[in-house]
Amino acid sequence: MPEQRDPSPYDALLLLSFGGPEGPDDVVPFLENVTRGRGIPRERLKEVGQHYFLFGGVSPINAQNRELLEALRSDFAAHGLDLPVYWGNRNWAPYLTDTLRTMVQDGHRRIAVLATSAYASYSGCRQYRENLADALADLRAEGLPVPQVDKLRHYFNHPGFLRPMIDGVLASLAGLPQDVRDGAHLAFTTHSIPTAAADTSGTPGDHTRDGEGGAYVAQHLDVARMIADAVRAETGVEHPWRLVYQSRSGAPHIPWLEPDICDHLEEQHAAGVPAVVMAPIGFVSDHMEVKYDLDTEATAKAAELGLPVARSATVGADPRFAAAVRDLLLERAATERGDTPERCALGALGASHDLCPVGCCPARAARPAAAGADWRGPVAEAPA
Incomplete structure (x- = not known):
């Protein structure tokens, strides 16, 4: 064809x-x-x-x-x-x-x-x-x-986004000393957000309560699981993994998604883990939050602990x-155009919607948002 x-x-x-x-x-x-x-x-x-x-x-x-x-x-x-x-x-x-x-x-x-x-x-x-x-x-x-x-x-679950991240984790594991490689823990990182914002992420049907994380956490977990599964399939080694967070900001009394990557490194070191690969799956490119929060701050924490770490590549270009x-x-x-094309997506969640429905990732305050089901043009009133 x-x-x-x-x-x-x-x-x-x-x-x-x-x-x-x-x-x-x-x-x-x-x-x-x-x-x-x-x-x-x-x-x-x-x-x-x-x-x-x-x-x-x-x-x-x-x-x-x-x-x-x-x-x-x-x-x-x-x-x-x-x-x-x-x-x-x-x-x-x-x-x-x-x-x-x-x-x-x-x-x-x-x-x-x-x-x-x-x-x-x-x-x-x-x-x-x-x-x-x-x-x-x-x-x-x-x-x-x-x-x-x-x-x-x-x-997030398109193979063209996933495969470069899988290869990045494989390359990071290969770069670790051989005596710690097979025991390495995979820490999949993304940007922490307030738990209230996470719970209302995605469509209304995705929303959760009590810090479960809504679509934001579910999508990241699906990606982390697919990468870990691919690493096991290609190396023959099953590496333990966890989704962790970085780059928290805002008032300390407001709950945000946890654990923080630096706290997680301390926990893994205390548990006797021999090495950690930090995989920034929540980011398209190596921007400041990757370069500072992982390459500078988290890497310094690992050095302080004497814990070997590697940071895998983002997708970038x-x-x-x-x-x-x-x-x-x-x-x-x-x-x-009215056709029904094949929608490429891997994992358990399937292809996402094209048009954000009413109530999807609701705003902190009522403001118009283009390219969604509630958009009525640039002079429309903000949705209630």
């Missing part, structure tokens, strides 16, 4: 990411963007920014997004897919509104959106949709055409991930 290359009705793809500072002078303004509306004093933001200053005030995320952008363009061109790819950020240049303005000025009216977040959660999905709604409202206020934007589905994005785009395009 000929390869599917028809992206219609889409006329462009938007790579939508978080953004990060690219120099010391950018750090505090960037953090002001991230925390806008929370009333955090500038002096406190300078303290928070020390992680960035350790790396010259530069977050690696923008450079990594440039690499992914080029990987997507190369993959599309190599497979005869004639679709331009643009890049915009929520919190730093190139800003989302500026990129969408350029896209409509270039004539694009039906835009597919890939967010650099693979899982369901407020901060990983709905907040991106809220930012899209804000940007579309800005375009309308400027008298510009307002395009239709469709966010591609969650891709792996060609298999670029191919997965192409697959997701063409799948959604076919669906929008």
Whole structure:
């Protein structure tokens, strides 16, 4: 059968990411963007920014997004897919509104959106949709055409996202000293979020109570289980594993998902585990929270304990991930044309929904969010 290359009705793809500072002078303004509306004093933001200053005030995320952008363009061109790819950020240049303005000025009216977040959660999905709604409202206020934007589905269980992570864990295990390799524990890490936000992640049918974690935890557990199973199948060794968390922020009295990776390393060392592989499955690329929280802080904790550790690679701009994005785009395009394409997904949870239903990853406060069932346009009232 000929390869599917028809992206219609889409006329462009938007790579939508978080953004990060690219120099010391950018750090505090960037953090002001991230925390806008929370009333955090500038002096406190300078303290928070020390992680960035350790790396010259530069977050690696923008450079990594440039690499992914080029990987997507190369993959599309190599497979005869004639679709331009643009890049915009929520919190730093190139800003989302500026990129969408350029896209409509270039004539694009039906835009597919890939967010650099693979899982369901407020901060990983709905907040991106809220930012899209804000940007579309800005375009309308400027008298510009307002395009239709469709966010591609969650891709945590797509093989093009999973296989690079499996290979990363295998490579990390192979790099450990032989006398500790087979006994190594796998610590699958992701961003901690408030337990209340985790419990309401995903569709209303996914919501849970009492800190069970909703779709956010269920999706990560499914990914961790698949990677551990693949490692066992390919090495013949069954490694114990656990889903753990990192990068907690916010008030200490608010419950967040636990255990923290550093606490977990202490527990594993006390239990006599000979080595740990830290696998950041919750992140698309090696941005600041990976470089600092794992490569700096957690690695220092392991050295203090005398515990051998390795950190496996994130997916980044792996060609298999670029191919997965192409697959997701063409799948959604076919669906929008009324076809019933094969939806590629591994594990127990199946392919995610295309259109976020009402009540999916609910907002902290009522705000419009584009690309969902409750979206009524850039001038619509916020849903109750």
